[in-house]
Structures are given as C-alpha cells and as structure tokens.
Amino acid sequence: MIKDYIARSNFEDTGFSYTLSLISGKYKMVILYCLMEFKIVRYNELKRYIKTISHKTLSNSLKELERDNLVIRNEYPQIPPKVEYSLSQKGQSLMKILDQLCVWGEKNKDLP
Numbered sequence: 001m002i003k004d005y006i007a008r009s010n011f012e013d014t015g016f017s018y019t020l021s022l023i024s025g026k027y028k029m030v031i032l033y034c035l036m037e038f039k040i041v042r043y044n045e046l047k048r049y050i051k052t053i054s055h056k057t058l059s060n061s062l063k064e065l066e067r068d069n070l071v072i073r074n075e076y077p078q079i080p081p082k083v084e085y086s087l088s089q090k091g092q093s094l095m096k097i098l099d100q101l102c103v104w105g106e107k108n109k110d111l112p
Contacts, residue, residue, distance in 0.1 A: 022068050022094075027053050027061050029098060032070065032087070036095045040086045070094065 023029050027050060034049050035041055041049075047058055062085060065071040070091035076082040087095070 019094075019097075022065075022070060025061060025064075027057060028065060029101075031058075031061055031065060032091060032094065033098055033102075035071065035085060035087045035091070036098065040084050043083055043085070046085065065091070 023032070030050055030053075031046060034046060038045075043058070043062075046062075047053065047055070050058065053061075062071060062073070066073050069088050072086050072088050072091075074084045074086070076084075
C-alpha cells in the first residue's frame with residue numbers, strides 16, 4: 001500500500017521541493033539572512049559579509065533570488081553606480097523559516 005503511494009507520488013510536486021529550489025545553493029540562505037538582518041545592503045557590503053563568496057557566485061545568486069521574487073534590486077542612476085538589495089514581501093515571508101533554522105542551530109551546535 002505504501003509502495004503504491006510512493007510510486008504515484010512525485011517529490012518535484014511538493015511544496016518542500018519548491019522551497020528547496022528557491023534557497024538551494026551554498027550562499028542563498030546566507031544572502032537572505034544578511035538582508036533580513038541589515039534590511040538594505042549594497043553589493044560590496046554583501047561581498048564583505050560573505051567573505052568566501054566569489055563575485056560570480058554572488059552575482060548569480062542575487063540574479064536567481066531576484067528572478068524568484070525573493071530579493072528586490074534597486075539601481076540608482078549615478079556615477080559610480082549604486083545598487084541596493086532588500087527582501088521582497090515574498091522573501092520576508094521566508095524569514096520565519098530561516099529564523100527557526102537559526103534557533104535550532106543555536107540550541108544544537110554544542111550537542112554531541
């Protein structure tokens with residue numbers, strides 16, 4: 001009976017799979033956490049905050065987060081160019097989940 005249910009089910013159709021597709025990758029959750037913590041952040045500030053991220057990876061991650069409507073990119077027409085990133089409403093709704101990951105991590109990081 002369970003095998004029949006599993007055979008007819010598709011992980012790709014679940015909300016869990018959708019959520020993972022939005023935040024998968026080494027740095028996306030870190031970027032979202034930074035935006036949650038500091039509200040509006042410029043590109044170079046993100047780069048300094050996430051010391052180990054390459055420019056290409058940061059740029060690609062931000063583009064994907066913007067494409068998925070989790071991040072808002074504001075570009076100001078000035079020289080030198082100024083670009084700021086913030087969480088969209090959809091991104092803000094995800095913060096409850098990321099906050100719970102932080103709480104769980106704090107409670108369990110020193111346990112065997």
